[in-house]
Amino acid sequence: MKKTIHHKRTLFYYDGPQLFLAHDQSCTQYLCLLVENAEEFDRFLCVPVSEVRLREFYEGRIDLRKIYAEPERKELYYTDIIDSFEGEIHLFPMQYEDLREEWLPEAGFDWDSSEMKDDAMIQEAIIDSEK
Amino acid sequence: MESGNHLEWAEELPPNCPPDSAYPPQYDIFYRLVNEYPPEEKDFFSHKKLFPRKRFNTDECRARSISIFNQLDNCILLLKLPAHKHKKVIQLILPPESGVVLQTGQKAHFSWWRRRHYNPLADYKEVNDKLKGE
Numbered sequence: 001m002k003k004t005i006h007h008k009r010t011l012f013y014y015d016g017p018q019l020f021l022a023h024d025q026s027c028t029q030y031l032c033l034l035v036e037n038a039e040e041f042d043r044f045l046c047v048p049v050s051e052v053r054l055r056e057f058y059e060g061r062i063d064l065r066k067i068y069a070e071p072e073r074k075e076l077y078y079t080d081i082i083d084s085f086e087g088e089i090h091l092f093p094m095q096y097e098d099l100r101e102e103w104l105p106e107a108g109f110d111w112d113s114s115e116m117k118d119d120a121m122i123q124e125a126i127i128d129s130e131k
Numbered sequence: 132m133e134s135g136n137h138l139e140w141a142e143e144l145p146p147n148c149p150p151d152s153a154y155p156p157q158y159d160i161f162y163r164l165v166n167e168y169p170p171e172e173k174d175f176f177s178h179k180k181l182f183p184r185k186r187f188n189t190d191e192c193r194a195r196s197i198s199i200f201n202q203l204d205n206c207i208l209l210l211k212l213p214a215h216k217h218k219k220v221i222q223l224i225l226p227p228e229s230g231v232v233l234q235t236g237q238k239a240h241f242s243w244w245r246r247r248h249y250n251p252l253a254d255y256k257e258v259n260d261k262l263k264g265e
Binding site for chain 2: 014015016033034040041042102105107108
């Protein structure tokens with residue numbers, strides 16, 4: 001089933017968004033990771049994440065590979081962004097079994113060691129997870 | 132600041148770009164990913180220049196900058212991401228004439244608007260495994 005999400009925050013930027021947080025109409029949150037830089041679009045791999053898992057990520061207790069390689073709901077999507085993040089982003093389901101190794105981050109990419117963390121964002125995430 | 136002057140900047144910039152808050156580096160050390168050693172000129176092109184048909188998820192001014200980090204660890208971590216796994220790290224010590232920089236996004240991330248006459252290909256260092264501490 002096709003889903004739509006809305007961009008909430010870009011977590012890592014390098015010549016463009018690498019990892020962003022989004023949410024759907026039922027407030028389920030998704031982490032979307034850039035996996036392909038094509039000529040006319042950027043392909044992102046998106047996985048639903050619970051508040052608990054998101055908080056674990058922000059606190060450096062779970063690395064990014066595990067979030068994608070061991071999704072909580074065995075649910076994965078991809079999206080090709082050809083326009084902007086404004087408005088709806090359409091997600092297309094993919095089979096977990098079809099997940100290619102080259103789309104997975106290597107082990108060791110955890111938020112805590114990245115030193116990319118933004119204190120305000122962490123506070124926001126903690127407040128969100130405590131709601 | 133002479134914004135939008137394509138004779139001054141490496142790429143044609145929109146009005147009021149770079150922002151007034153951007154400043155010339157003072158031989159500060161930065162790191163960037165390149166496709167191969169030795170790097171090529173296109174390793175220093177903005178994504179807007181590399182992918183002109185793409186519409187970008189950021190403002191035009193930032194889309195015309197290139198990303199650099201002031202922490203080596205951050206650049207090395209990027210090598211763990213799918214879109215960057217096969218890239219290499221270089222070090223740049225940017226002189227004032229190289230352009231202007233501004234911290235944007237993550238703490239260690241800077242946007243760099245390069246001046247037309249600064250050639251980073253003559254001024255980079257490879258960051259090999261030894262320097263990375265591997």
